[in-house]
Amino acid sequence: MTRPIAISLSPNAEKDDVTLALKILFSPRRWFDIRQTEKLEDEFAALFGSSYKAFAVNSGRSALYLILKIIGINDGDEVALQALTCVAVPNSILWLKGRPLYIDVDNSFNMDPKDLNEKISERTKAIIVQHTFGIPADMEKILKIAEKRKIPVIEDCALSLGGKYGNKLLGTLGDISFFSFGRDKVISSVFGGMIICKNKKLYMELLRERDKLDYPSLFWVIQQLLHPILFGIILPLYNLGYGKLTIGKILLYISQRLGLLSKAVFPQEELGQKPKVFPTKLPGALSVLALTQLRKLDKFNNHRKEIANIYFQKLKSPNYKLQNKNKGIIWIRFPVIEDKAKKIYEYAKGKGILLGDWYKQVVVPVKNLQLVGYDFGSCPKAEKLAGNILNLPTYPNLNKKDAMTIVQLIKSCRNL
Template identity: 45%
Template structure:
C-alpha cells in the first residue's frame, strides 16, 4: 500500500517517542519542550517571537484577535482551502471575503485587487502545497490598502521566495503540525512574528488559554500508533480500514475536522495552549525538517520529469522566484475522481486536496459565507486535483509505480 495521508511523516523513532511519552503523563501538559520548540522556530526563521498553540487554526484566531479583528471587519482569504483556515475569521465575528486562485493553486492578485473593500482589514496568504504565492504583487496591494498580511505556512515550512524564507513577509505567520502537514504531532500550531506590539498581545492572549485535558492528549499520542497499525494491516482483508473506523467511532483517535467546523463552529480543542507532549513529537520532527524537504523535492522532480510530456495532465507551473517544498505534488486531470477511486482499488491512496473550494466535502457554504460561482477557477481546480505523495515514506519503487499508474489515464 502507498498512502498520501494517514500521518505519512511518522517513522520508527516517532513511534518510539510517542510510546515513551505515553508512559510519562506528568510531562503531558506543561513542560520545557514547548519553549524549546518555540526557540527552534525563532532561530529557523530569524524572528523575535514564536508562540505555540494546540492547532494552526487556534494560532490564526490568536493573530486575528490580537490584531483586533472584530464584527463588521472583513478578512480576505483564498478559496481552494480548508475550512480550518476560514473558521477563525468567523470566530472573531468578522466576514471572510473569498478570493479566487490561479493555476498555481494560490491566491490571485488580480481577483484580490477586485475584492478589496473599505472594510477589509487583513489578507491571509496561503502557500498551497508548499508553493509560494505571488508575494510581490500581494504585498503591494496590502500596502496600498493598509491591510495586515498574514502568512498561512501550514504547507510551506522550508519554502523560499526570492531567497527569503516563507513566513517572514507578513506581520505574522501561522503554522500547523497536523497529521498530514510538513511536520506532524497529530495536532499543534505556531505563530511567528517580528512585530513587538503584536507579540505582546498574543502573549497575553495565550496566557489566558488552558492546556487541553489529559484525556485529549492521550488520544493524540495514541494517534500515530493506531495509524501505524492500521496502515500495516490495511490490505489484509481490509483490517486496517476496520481499525480506523472503530478508532474514530470509539473516539480513540480524533477527527482532523470536527462536524461543527463544517458550519464554522470552533472545534472542541480550540483556544488551548500546545501541550508539552505534542511539542515533544513536533520537536523530534523539526530536527528532520531538512531531510523531509529534500526528499519531497526529489520526489517532486521525479514526477515532473516523468509526466511533463503527458498532455493529458496539467502539472504545477514552474516559479523561478521560488523554492517549493511540495507537501504534495498536485496534478490536474478531468478524470481526477476516477483516477483517485481506481488508484485506491490498486493499493494507491492518492490525495484529493482540495476536492471542494472550501474543503472538506460537506461544508455548509451559507454558514461560512461562500457563494457558489464566486471563485470559478478554485471550483474548477477542486474538480480536477489529484495529489501525488512526496513524503519521507515514498521510495524510488513507489514513485515509479505511481507514475506508471497515472500514465494509464493519458488518453
C-alpha cells in the same frame, strides 16, 4: 507486510516517532511540561533569525484565531482569503463574527493579486495569504497592494514550512505568520500550531492572550499520542485481507469508533461551528513530538523535492498540466490538473492506494459552502479547478518505487 501508499494516514511518522510517542504515553509528567513547549518555540524561532519570536498553540486554526482576535477582527469586518482552502481558515474568521472575502486563484493555486485588488475595500481589515501545496504565492504583488491600502498581511504557512520566495523564507514576508503541525502537514505532532512575528508589541499582546488559554483535556492529549502508535500497527496491515475487508481497515474503524483516534477536522467545523478544544495551549507531550520532527525538516523537504522530480520527469506530457519548477517550492503534495482526477482517485483507492483530493470544492471539508460565507460564482477559476486537482504524495515514508507505481497507475487509468 509493507505500508500502503496513503497520503493522509500518518504520512510523516517514522519508527523513531512511534517509539517516542510510546515513551511519552508512559511519562505523564511530560504531558503538560511547559519547558518542552518553550524548547520547541526557541528552536522554531531560530529557523527564521534572531529578530523573530515564536509561540505555540494546539493547532493552526487556533493560531489564526488568536492573530485575528488581536488585530481586532469583529462584527462585519472583512478578511480576504483565497478560495481553494481548508474550512479552518474561514471558520477562524466566522468565530470572531468577521466576514470571509473570497479571492479567486491564479495558475499557482494561490491568491490572484488582480482579483484581490478589485475586491478589497475599506471594510477589509486583513489579508490571509496561503501558499498552496507549498507553492509560494505572488508575494511581491500582494504586499504592494496591502501596503498601498494599509492592510496587514497574515501568511498562512500551514503547507509551506521551509519553503522560500526568492531568497526569503516563507513566513518572513507578511506582518505575522502561522504554521500547522497537523498529521499531514510538513512536520507533524498530530495537532499543533505556531505563530511567528518580529513586532515586539504584537508578540507581547499575542503571548498574553495565549497564556490565558487552558490546556486541552487529558483525554485529548492521550488521543494524539495514540495516533502514531496505532497507525504504526494499522498501516502494515492496511491491505492485508480480502477485498475491502482487511485487518488494517477493521482496526482503523474500531479505533475511530472507540474514540481512540481523533479526526483532523471535527464534525462541528464542517458546519461552521467552533469545537471547545480550539484555541488551547500546546501540551508538552505534543511539543516533544513536534521538535523531533522539526529536526528532520530539511531531510523531509529534500525527500519531497526528489519525489516531485520523478513526477516531473515521468508525467511530462500534454496530457498532464503540471506546475513550473521552482527551487523554493517544498511540494507537500504534487498537484496535477486532471479532468479525470475523480476517476483516477477512485481507481487508485480500489487498488489500495490513497491519493489526495485537496480541493474537491473551493472550501474543504464543509457540508454547505453557504455556511462559510461563500457565494457560488464569486471565484470562477477556483470553481473550475475544484475537483480536478489530483494530489500525488511526496511524504517522507514514500519511496521512489512507490512514486513509479503511482505514475504507472495514472497512465493506465487514462487508457481505460
